[in-house]
Amino acid sequence: MTETILDKIKTYKLLEIAADKSKAPLAEVETAAQAASPVRPFAKALIAAQSRGYGLIAEVKKASPSKGLIRENFDPATLASAYETGGASCLSVLTDTPSFQGAKSFLTQARNATTLPALRKDFMYDPYQVVEARALGADCILIVMASVSDAQASELEACAFDWGMDALIEVHDRAELDRALALSSPLLGINNRNLKTFETRLGTTRDLSRHVPEGRILISESGLNSPADLADMAKYGARSFLIGESLMRQPDVAQATRTLLANPVPA
Numbered sequence: 001m002t003e004t005i006l007d008k009i010k011t012y013k014l015l016e017i018a019a020d021k022s023k024a025p026l027a028e029v030e031t032a033a034q035a036a037s038p039v040r041p042f043a044k045a046l047i048a049a050q051s052r053g054y055g056l057i058a059e060v061k062k063a064s065p066s067k068g069l070i071r072e073n074f075d076p077a078t079l080a081s082a083y084e085t086g087g088a089s090c091l092s093v094l095t096d097t098p099s100f101q102g103a104k105s106f107l108t109q110a111r112n113a114t115t116l117p118a119l120r121k122d123f124m125y126d127p128y129q130v131v132e133a134r135a136l137g138a139d140c141i142l143i144v145m146a147s148v149s150d151a152q153a154s155e156l157e158a159c160a161f162d163w164g165m166d167a168l169i170e171v172h173d174r175a176e177l178d179r180a181l182a183l184s185s186p187l188l189g190i191n192n193r194n195l196k197t198f199e200t201r202l203g204t205t206r207d208l209s210r211h212v213p214e215g216r217i218l219i220s221e222s223g224l225n226s227p228a229d230l231a232d233m234a235k236y237g238a239r240s241f242l243i244g245e246s247l248m249r250q251p252d253v254a255q256a257t258r259t260l261l262a263n264p265v266p267a
């Protein structure tokens with residue numbers, strides 16, 4: 001089989017993690033995590049927002065492997081603050097550098113500029129990264145089912161819970177969804193983008209949503225551009241959204257966020 005972008009990411013990520021561990025051993029990162037800013041409730045913020053309107057996890061995203069540079073004028077603190085002004089419930093901050101031009105420091109900068117809870121958006125394989133996320137201030141971590149085993153997923157989830165954080169479990173197909181439902185996190189993200197091919201179809205949320213049981217918070221992720229897209233996804237039970245590119249391309253991010261969230265379909 002040919003190597004996918006996800007395979008390439010995993011290869012460099014494991015090397016990065018090994019290098020990070022030799023620079024800052026786990027005990028050191030744990031000490032930093034204990035001293036970090038207290039956890040802000042991430043899932044709760046979405047639940048509260050989607051009972052009144054839409055929950056938005058607004059993504060601080062400079063570039064992506066499929067689109068290249070998305071936003072030239074990029075200051076994580078300014079963007080995060082614009083998202084908060086526009087009514088976002090939570091932040092997502094890319095900390096991966098090789099594929100997304102993100103940085104670990106962006107997470108801390110973005111979160112410190114707001115009162116919003118923040119997701120560390122990165123490819124997680126090792127509990128070390130989860131503790132590191134908390135040390136950077138993260139309130140939630142991402143678990144991409146396409147790139148971890150069941151055992152890894154539950155280990156990462158348990159570590160997030162141990163540190164008081166939430167975990168967003170991301171799926172793209174039925175098999176990943178079934179594996180995700182064996183975990184206990186209520187936060188379930190359906191990624192409309194296939195991370196192996198970059199094909200993006202909102203049909204992914206439409207198709208998979210009917211297999212999501214009651215009690216999970218369904219988050220539609222990627223490729224969402226307009227209020228009409230959100231209304232469409234809401235018909236399928238997703239009232240929370242993870243959105244990056246379409247907001248990052250707007251000159252006035254606060255106004256674009258406000259416009260996107262205005263006039264939610266009734267719950």
Ligand SMILES: O=P(O)(O)OC[C@@H](O)[C@@H](O)c1c[nH]c2ccccc12
Pocket residue numbers: 059061121122123144170191221222223224242243244245246
């Ligand atoms: O920029 P978009 O199309 O609005 O998508 C945001 C987010 O869903 C996307 O960045 C994403 C979803 N899952 C990921 C996993 C890793 C990196 C990035 C992602």
